Amino acid sequence: KAGVTQTPRYLIKTRGQQVTLSCSPISGHRSVSWYQQTPGQGLQFLFEYFSETQRNKGNFPGRFSGRQFSNSRSEMNVSTLELGDSALYLCASSLGGQLQETQYFGPGTRLLVL
Amino acid sequence: AQSVTQLGSHVSVSEGALVLLRCNYSSSVPPYLFWYVQYPNQGLQLLLKYTSAATLVKGINGFEAEFKKSETSFHLTKPSAHMSDAAEYFCAVSERGGSYIPTFGRGTSLIVHP
Numbered sequence: 001k002a003g004v005t006q007t008p009r010y011l012i013k014t015r016g017q018q019v020t021l022s023c024s025p026i027s028g029h030r031s032v033s034w035y036q037q038t039p040g041q042g043l044q045f046l047f048e049y050f051s052e053t054q055r056n057k058g059n060f061p062g063r064f065s066g067r068q069f070s071n072s073r074s075e076m077n078v079s080t081l082e083l084g085d086s087a088l089y090l091c092a093s094s095l096g097g098q099l100q101e102t103q104y105f106g107p108g109t110r111l112l113v114l
Numbered sequence: 115a116q117s118v119t120q121l122g123s124h125v126s127v128s129e130g131a132l133v134l135l136r137c138n139y140s141s142s143v144p145p146y147l148f149w150y151v152q153y154p155n156q157g158l159q160l161l162l163k164y165t166s167a168a169t170l171v172k173g174i175n176g177f178e179a180e181f182k183k184s185e186t187s188f189h190l191t192k193p194s195a196h197m198s199d200a201a202e203y204f205c206a207v208s209e210r211g212g213s214y215i216p217t218f219g220r221g222t223s224l225i226v227h228p
Contacts, residue, residue, distance in 0.1 A: 004157070035218075043158075043204065043218040056215050090157055099208040100146045100165040103216075105157030 002026070004093050004106035012112045018079040021109045025072050025093030031055075032074040033103065034066060037088040046089075049074055050096075078111075086113045116141045116209040120219035128227050133192040135222050137179075137205030140186065147188040148206040148216075149179055158204060164188060175199070200226045 005024045025032050034046040045058035049068035066076040088110050092103040121136040150158040162173025169181040179190045205219040
């Protein structure tokens with residue numbers, strides 16, 4: 001089985017721009033979660049989608065949004081980029097989104113905001 | 115509310131020595147506990163997880179962890195370190211009966227000296 005894929009792997013944007021990141025989960029997985037990883041804050045949960053519905057949301061401003069398509073692929077969007085949004089964005093998928101399930105992570109998209 | 119603390123942002127060991135990475139959690143009920151490893155420029159990979167079966171959990175690459183309720187701990191160990199074990203290690207907790215939002219520790223960087 002192919003693993004979780006994320007595109008693009010690297011992005012450079014300037015302040016005020018917006019960005020869309022994409023995540024393709026493992027085939028058959030219906031839950032997709034997004035995380036932001038920075039040296040200062042560590043790994044922080046952004047949101048989780050299950051069957052095209054946002055089921056859980058972390059503590060991030062409304063500039064961060066996402067969606068999930070019928071094939072379980074997911075996108076996240078960050079509008080009006082700020083310097084502090086520079087981070088590694090990780091996507092993880094799991095079968096049904098149960099608490100004890102293993103999450104499978106993609107390699108991440110590294111975003112640099114200048 | 116759940117939380118997880120990883121003692122020591124960096125742990126340095128010699129090749130062949132015992133690896134001990136510490137994780138303590140705070141949760142109102144015994145949670146689900148996970149250890150993940152992250153190699154440079156990669157996403158997180160599950161090492162092992164505790165879901166209330168045996169308290170001693172064996173994972174991949176020779177790692178194991180023991181759930182100790184009385185100490186609210188889930189420390190990760192490996193009898194003999196290998197150079198390839200050098201990576202970032204994350205402890206994570208999901209609270210039973212809670213939302214899906216997992217909480218990750220800040221991570222411990224394992225350095226292995228030849």
